[in-house]
Amino acid sequence: MFNKLGILAGGGPLPARIVETCLASGREVFVIAFENETDPTTCERAPHLWVSLGKVGRTINKLKSEGCRDVVFAGPIRRPSFSKLKPDMRAIKLMGKIRKSASQGDDAILSILIEELESENFRVVGADELLRDVAAPKGNLSQRAPNKTDEKDVELGMQVARALGALDVGQAVVVQHGLVIGVEAIEGTDLLLKRCGELKREERGGVLVKLKKPQQERRADLPTIGADTVRRAAMAGLNGIAVEEGQSLILDRNEVIAEANRLGLFVTGVEI
Amino acid sequence: MFNKLGILAGGGPLPARIVETCLASGREVFVIAFENETDPTTCERAPHLWVSLGKVGRTINKLKSEGCRDVVFAGPIRRPSFSKLKPDMRAIKLMGKIRKSASQGDDAILSILIEELESENFRVVGADELLRDVAAPKGNLSQRAPNKTDEKDVELGMQVARALGALDVGQAVVVQHGLVIGVEAIEGTDLLLKRCGELKREERGGVLVKLKKPQQERRADLPTIGADTVRRAAMAGLNGIAVEEGQSLILDRNEVIAEANRLGLFVTGVEI
Numbered sequence: 143m144f145n146k147l148g149i150l151a152g153g154g155p156l157p158a159r160i161v162e163t164c165l166a167s168g169r170e171v172f173v174i175a176f177e178n179e180t181d182p183t184t185c186e187r188a189p190h191l192w193v194s195l196g197k198v199g200r201t202i203n204k205l206k207s208e209g210c211r212d213v214v215f216a217g218p219i220r221r222p223s224f225s226k227l228k229p230d231m232r233a234i235k236l237m238g239k240i241r242k243s244a245s246q247g248d249d250a251i252l253s254i255l256i257e258e259l260e261s262e263n264f265r266v267v268g269a270d271e272l273l274r275d276v277a278a279p280k281g282n283l284s285q286r287a288p289n290k291t292d293e294k295d296v297e298l299g300m301q302v303a304r305a306l307g308a309l310d311v312g313q314a315v316v317v318q319h320g321l322v323i324g325v326e327a328i329e330g331t332d333l334l335l336k337r338c339g340e341l342k343r344e345e346r347g348g349v350l351v352k353l354k355k356p357q358q359e360r361r362a363d364l365p366t367i368g369a370d371t372v373r374r375a376a377m378a379g380l381n382g383i384a385v386e387e388g389q390s391l392i393l394d395r396n397e398v399i400a401e402a403n404r405l406g407l408f409v410t411g412v413e414i
Numbered sequence: 415m416f417n418k419l420g421i422l423a424g425g426g427p428l429p430a431r432i433v434e435t436c437l438a439s440g441r442e443v444f445v446i447a448f449e450n451e452t453d454p455t456t457c458e459r460a461p462h463l464w465v466s467l468g469k470v471g472r473t474i475n476k477l478k479s480e481g482c483r484d485v486v487f488a489g490p491i492r493r494p495s496f497s498k499l500k501p502d503m504r505a506i507k508l509m510g511k512i513r514k515s516a517s518q519g520d521d522a523i524l525s526i527l528i529e530e531l532e533s534e535n536f537r538v539v540g541a542d543e544l545l546r547d548v549a550a551p552k553g554n555l556s557q558r559a560p561n562k563t564d565e566k567d568v569e570l571g572m573q574v575a576r577a578l579g580a581l582d583v584g585q586a587v588v589v590q591h592g593l594v595i596g597v598e599a600i601e602g603t604d605l606l607l608k609r610c611g612e613l614k615r616e617e618r619g620g621v622l623v624k625l626k627k628p629q630q631e632r633r634a635d636l637p638t639i640g641a642d643t644v645r646r647a648a649m650a651g652l653n654g655i656a657v658e659e660g661q662s663l664i665l666d667r668n669e670v671i672a673e674a675n676r677l678g679l680f681v682t683g684v685e686i
Binding site for chain 1: 493498517570574578581584588591596597599601605616
């Protein structure tokens with residue numbers, strides 16, 4: 143029997159998928175929804191609390207009083223400005239730890255948050271442990287497969303993504319015909335794709351590569367794509383998307399495959 | 415006595431500065447201006463030929479018939495689409511070489527172009543050999559100096575820029591409070607600054623770091639900043655700009671310093 147799950151809900155569709163899956167299987171959940179971050183539909187059918195990002199103590203106390211033992215980080219959170227953070231005492235303590243850490247990138251901060259939750263005896267689980275068939279499989283999912291040029295572009299994109307990831311910068315890269323068109327930092331994959339659509343050569347081609355950072359804590363913020371990513375990649379004129387087998391999440395796999403086939407893109411799981 | 419200089423003029427103000435400086439010192443020049451790339455004012459006072467980027471044979475023949483022995487690459491060139499390149503025979507030959515090279519980044523392509531010109535007995539010179547006081551000096555140029563946080567941001571930016579540069583991706587990075595806000599690929603520094611201004615924390619802070627790629631051919635496309643870069647960095651809310659001492663170009667140093675002081679930014683030359 144599964145115990146009650148606390149969901150720290152960032153943006154995008156991932157938190158809502160976890161809520162649905164848990165409720166369908168009869169597992170209880172409690173959602174911590176963050177102001178200006180969480181999609182409100184996430185909370186529609188689940189008990190929840192809206193908090194601002196700086197309310198770390200309040201969040202921990204609420205998860206405890208709700209009886210959650212397992213906790214999951216789901217969906218991206220944008221970095222708040224100091225002036226809007228309004229940290230409580232516990233958040234101030236954490237900010238001190240973060241300031242002392244070598245990197246202030248997302249991965250560094252998420253690792254510190256996970257440590258903090260574990261010190262309170264929560265078990266932090268990965269989104270991929272909760273959703274069935276969400277981890278990217280190896281090989282081609284779509285009818286279309288990468289051609290020779292795409293394969294080289296994927297290769298280069300992986301090299302760049304790994305170098306960037308190792309520095310805790312970002313997860314995604316767009317490459318066309320051997321040229322790196324754009325590299326993701328904090329803007330997110332949607333904005334990266336939009337920019338690359340405007341900057342790339344007019345000819346159709348190019349690939350989106352999205353990889354876990356080499357040292358990344360896999361229970362937080364694994365690279366994720368969904369049907370919307372496929373549509374945005376198509377709008378940018380790309381040939382396809384490569385994600386890392388087993389280390390990336392594909393939300394709504396059937397819809398992703400259907401969209402990729404409709405739009406003539408490849409979606410492929412690569413091994414590093 | 416200096417011989418006649420052929421100027422392969424990309425975008426931005428650098429080619430015009432070289433024309434002015436040469437004419438002022440009595441050196442003859444001939445400008446190859448590229449359609450949709452070169453600022454037309456570059457050609458106002460100098461003999462010139464407008465060509466499309468694919469006209470490599472025509473360019474070489476013209477430089478020869480004009481009696482140019484020295485040639486300089488000045489200013490950035492955007493990558494054309496294949497359909498607009500309209501390559502001549504010589505360009506097609508070069509494109510074959512480029513396709514075979516390990517990287518298709520700017521540095522790889524410029525190195526191949528320099529080789530090609532040298533095979534025709536041109537001497538390819540760097541822009542920094544032609545302009546006085548254009549190479550960035552070491553240390554602080556502005557009244558404002560980097561504070562402790564800025565110094566750490568510069569350090570991280572240098573690390574990321576070097577990793578990216580080694581992969582022939584880009585030269586510029588924006589960092590704020592230990593977080594990499596944006597990384598330059600083909601969009602150029604102006605667009606990078608614009609995006610980072612929108613994405614960064616509202617609080618003023620953050621730095622632009624612009625470095626030569628470690629393996630970069632220094633006679634082509636050295637990292638360049640000018641007064642306009644200072645203004646754009648100020649608009650993005652940054653604290654300042656760090657460039658590599660001796661390996662970056664500062665155009666119109668006096669104006670850069672004046673703007674930095676007026677806007678309260680630092681401009682500093684760092685050693686790697």
